[in-house]
Every structure is written in structure tokens, then in C-alpha cells.
Amino acid sequence: MTIKITSSDFPRLKGYIEKQCGIALRDSQQYLLESRLNKLLAQHQCSSFAEFYQLAMDGRVPGLNEKIVNAMTTNETLWFRDTHPWQSFQDVLLPEWDAQLKGPAVRKRIWSAAASMGQEAYSMSMLIDTYCRMHPASALSRNVEIVGTDISTSALYVAISGNYDAIAMSRGFGEPWTSYKNRYFTAKQKVWELSEDIRKMVSFRHFNLQQSFESLGKFDLICLRNVIIYFSDEFKKDLFDRMANSLNPSGYLLLGASETPIRYTSRFKSMRIGQSTFYQLKDAP
Numbered sequence: 001m002t003i004k005i006t007s008s009d010f011p012r013l014k015g016y017i018e019k020q021c022g023i024a025l026r027d028s029q030q031y032l033l034e035s036r037l038n039k040l041l042a043q044h045q046c047s048s049f050a051e052f053y054q055l056a057m058d059g060r061v062p063g064l065n066e067k068i069v070n071a072m073t074t075n076e077t078l079w080f081r082d083t084h085p086w087q088s089f090q091d092v093l094l095p096e097w098d099a100q101l102k103g104p105a106v107r108k109r110i111w112s113a114a115a116s117m118g119q120e121a122y123s124m125s126m127l128i129d130t131y132c133r134m135h136p137a138s139a140l141s142r143n144v145e146i147v148g149t150d151i152s153t154s155a156l157y158v159a160i161s162g163n164y165d166a167i168a169m170s171r172g173f174g175e176p177w178t179s180y181k182n183r184y185f186t187a188k189q190k191v192w193e194l195s196e197d198i199r200k201m202v203s204f205r206h207f208n209l210q211q212s213f214e215s216l217g218k219f220d221l222i223c224l225r226n227v228i229i230y231f232s233d234e235f236k237k238d239l240f241d242r243m244a245n246s247l248n249p250s251g252y253l254l255l256g257a258s259e260t261p262i263r264y265t266s267r268f269k270s271m272r273i274g275q276s277t278f279y280q281l282k283d284a285p
């Protein structure tokens with residue numbers, strides 16, 4: 001039996017979720033709480049959302065907050081999502097960085113800031129590896145570090161394992177990347193295992209975008225894709241401001257296909273690279 005949330009419990013639970021992970025539910029999204037949390041209510045023998053809210057607030061059940069965040073986050077992702085940004089990454093950013101790496105020793109750092117199950121970060125490490133195969137003198141694969149962060153521990157578990165099921169593998173390996181599936185994965189019984197070389201270019205870390213970014217350092221590319229849609233305008237403003245502080249002077253910010261920082265900050269300028277829009281700091285050299 002599905003337990004319904006009452007109109008007095010909804011604002012309390014909505015507030016709790018926004019505090020935990022910044023996800024701002026709309027008033028029309030009561031159904032989302034019901035569908036995502038009913039299983040947890042049953043697991044913890046709660047007969048109402050009021051009881052469940054109390055349990056979450058008490059903090060007496062170890063790991064309950066984490067389970068709620070895992071249930072409420074949407075981890076939808078795929079390989080080479082939206083195609084065009086990755087073509088620009090491959091055709092413009094990588095050659096640009098490669099040329100810069102021929103000068104004084106520098107490192108390039110990429111942040112996949114809502115990494116989910118790792119497809120975005122690993123798509124980039126596969127592109128870097130392919131670039132280096134085509135340019136054997138390139139130092140890119142040794143000098144690029146990719147950091148993947150997410151708040152969902154269940155998504156990160158998959159990312160770190162580098163093992164993907166048939167459904168995950170059926171999404172995103174279209175042209176021009178169809179051959180990558182067999183080049184970089186080994187099909188085991190029920191999973192496809194990503195090669196060690198590609199995995200070791202990426203390090204994953206549990207991280208809430210509400211936290212200070214200082215411990216992460218500065219980046220040359222930040223991918224903040226398909227996550228701001230879940231946040232309030234106030235959080236988006238704060239997030240873009242902190243993202244701007246985390247970019248190296250000529251670094252790039254890449255958002256989801258329908259996302260823009262324009263309404264929330266004046267610190268970025270947009271630029272067309274290939275068929276995609278990237279953002280750079282207004283005072284970028």
C-alpha cells in the first residue's frame with residue numbers, strides 16, 4: 001500500500017531535503033516524495049510521512065540521511081551525453097591544451113561536478129586516451145587529472161567500480177564513438193568492465209555542492225551538467241559564483257544543453273566552440 005504525504009508533512013520534508021542536498025521540490029511534486037520514499041518508509045516501519053520525518057530528524061538511524069539523499073537524487077546519465085560538447089572537447093579543447101602542455105610543465109584539471117555513475121568523467125578520459133593514440137608525442141594523458149564528485153553514494157559506487165550493466169551500455173555510444181565500447185570495455189558475464197587505464201585517469205569523491213569548493217583546488221574545465229535544474233534560484237546564484245572562483249583564468253564551464261548562468265551571475269561570457277556553448281570568465285585572457 002502506498003502511503004500518501006499530507007499537505008502539512010510535505011513542506012517539512014521538502015525543507016529537510018533542500019537542506020540535505022539543495023534539491024528544491026515544487027509544490028506540485030508531492031508525488032515524487034511518495035514514489036521515491038515509500039520503500040524507505042516500509043523498511044523503517046513508518047506508517048506515515050510524519051513518523052518518517054521525525055525519524056530522519058532524530059538522527060538515531062545510522063545512514064538514513066544518506067538513503068534519503070540517494071533516493072531523492074536523479075542519477076540519469078549516459079555516455080557522451082548530447083554529443084556536440086564532446087566533439088568540441090575532442091576537436092578544440094584537447095589540441096589547445098596539448099599545445100599548452102608543450103610549454104612549461106602544467107597540468108590540466110577537469111571537474112565532473114555532478115558525476116553520477118561516472119559516464120561523463122569516463123567519456124572524457126576515453127577521448128583523451130584516443131587523442132593520445134593519434135598523437136603519440138602528446139603528454140596529455142599523463143598531465144590531465146579528472147575529478148568526479150557526486151552526493152549520491154549509490155551512484156558513486158557504480159562510478160568507482162567501473163562496471164556497467166547492459167542498459168547503461170546501450171545508452172550513448174552512437175557515432176562517432178560506437179567503437180569505444182569494444183575498445184575500452186571487456187564484456188564479463190553480466191557487466192561490462194571499463195579498462196584500468198581509463199579508470200585511473202579519474203578519481204571520484206563524495207561531495208555535496210553546498211560545501212565549500214576550496215579543498216578541490218582550481219580547474220581548467222568544470223562540467224556542471226543537468227543538475228542545476230533541481231536547485232532554487234538562490235542556490236544557483238551561489239553555485240555559479242563559487243564555480244567562477246574555482247576556474248583557472250582561461251578555464252571553461254560546460255553546462256547541460258538547456259542550462260545557462262546568464263540569469264544568475266554576470267561573471268561568465270558565453271562562447272561557441274564547434275556546435276556547443278561553453279562559458280569562460282568575463283576577464284579571461
Ligand SMILES: C[S@@+](CC[C@H](N)C(=O)[O-])C[C@H]1O[C@@H](n2cnc3c(N)ncnc32)[C@H](O)[C@@H]1O
Pocket residue numbers: 021022023073074075076077078081113114115116117120149150151152155207208209210224225226227230256
Ligand atoms: C541528472 S544527473 C547528471 C549527471 C551528469 N552530469 C550528466 O549530465 O549526465 C544529476 C546528478 O547530480 C547529483 N546531485 C544532486 N544534488 C547534488 C548536490 N547537492 N551535490 C552534489 N551532487 C548532486 C545527483 O546525485 C545526480 O547524480
